[in-house]
Amino acid sequence: MNIIEENFTTKKTKDKKILPKIILAIIILVIIAIIAIIATIAYIENSTLKVYVDGQIQTKLKDMFVFEEETTYVPIRDIASYLGYQSYNGDYAEKSEEKNKCYIQNENEIANFVLNSDKIYKLETTESKADYKYFYSKQPVKAINGKLYVSTDGMEKAFNVSYIYNEDKNRIDIYTMPYLINSYQSFVLGENYSKINQEFNNNKAIFDSRLVVEKGDSDKELGVIDLDGNVIIEPKYEDIQYIPETGDYFVTSDGKVGVISKNGERKVQILYDSLKLMDMDAGLYVAEREKKYGIIDVKGNVKVYVENDEIGIDIEKFEKNDIRSKYLLIDNLIPVRKDKLWGLVNKNGKQIVDFKYDSFGYVANNNKDALNLLLIPNYNVIVTCKDKKYGLINSAGEEIFPTRADDIYLSIESGKRYYYLNYNNKKNDVEDWLDSIGVKATVDNSQTTSTNKSTNETKNETKKQKNEDNEEE
DSSP states (O other): OOHHHHHHHHHHHHHHHHHHHHHHHHHHHHHHHHHHHHHHHHHHHHHSOEEEETTEEOGGGTTTOEEETTEEEEEHHHHHGGGTOEEEESOTTTTOOOTTEEEEEOSSEEEEEETTOOEEEEEETTSOTTBOEEEEOSSOOEEETTEEEEEHHHHHHHHTEEEEEETTTTEEEEEEHHHHHHHTHHHHHHTTOSEEOOOHHHHGGGGGTEEEEEOSSOTTOEEEEETTOOEEEEEEESEEEEETTTTEEEEEETTEEEEEOTTSOEEEEEEESEEEEEETTTTEEEEEETTEEEEEETTSOEEEEEEESEESOOGGGGGGGOOOBSSOBTTTBEEEEETTEEEEEOTTSOEEEEEEESEESBOOSSOTTOBOBSEEGGGTEEEEEETTEEEEEOTTSOEEEEEEESEEEEEEETTEEEEEEEETTEEEEHHHHHHHTTOOOSSOOTTSOOOOOOHHHHHHHHHHHHHHHHHHO
């Protein structure tokens, strides 16, 4: 073998040794590249927010959520259709198109939202407009890019959904109430109950980890269990109504109603013909027995004896007054009727105004420009009526205008609200007059257009009338 052949053979041998190393290096590089690609995809996947509704991914929702420090917000109207609701601008009661308000609606319920307010009113579609309930979100409704947003805790209560955010997986799961109820049907059957009670309000108990269930074939054996099957309320009641505002339950036995807590403790004895939550913040119920009415607190303590003919007034007559409760006027006074006359008590049951008025509020008759009026909200003033004459009292029950006016009414002119008082053939602007006698507005009226009237004349007439009343007495 010559030198050339020897060199060639040596080179060939070296190449054979290098080639596997090159192939191995290429394989390693490919594997590294694949791992890098997988890692990149995983990173991108994990860094991209994923939103699921009832277990189904909703790609369009991921851009709706706004994260601000510890609070997450969602656009109310944009998300509504994904959660089974229709949405509208304005207020449900007034059917307006105001951009600073909106409401959502399904076949069972309406929820109203107002910019900068953390108080969200709800109304069941089967109830009258006098039966609004409310709850609070942790943060007020805010505007972002011209849309109204609510915090996710507010979304849960308004839309009756469960919201879960997994930060590690960057994943949001939203579960609607019908989905949750349906998912527990087989569990309930396994616990030897016939079914979950399908009353709309009762289904809300699932967000308190409770289920209102029925035993046997009769719908007269209702009880409450937790999501582990533990009995909270024995299935022996004719009716059970969950109270979302308190987490308690109205229970009915032998036609009488009481209250049992979510822990199964009896809070109000089963003594009444009916009970109704008057106000969540006040913690009061209207109690009825033998067609007489009183007030008790959430612990069953009597605040007003069950001896009155009526509690609360028909606020549907005053739809333009934006009143949400038939029971509480200016947040403290409760209208009570006894022996055909009306008075006012406060939330502690103390009589603030004696039974002396025929009614509260002005109901328009022949005046085409007049609208019914119960309250002058910026001043916390109530309209009174006696012998077809009208007056004004303040939140302390003090009479600031005697029941001598011919009319005290609301007028809406070019979208502005005006309050007028007709007395001795003179038309006076009520807000101007209240300002003139030193009654302070609870909100700034500087941006509200008001007609200039002769307030001094009204003030003098009031003083004169009070003197006349004193002389009569």
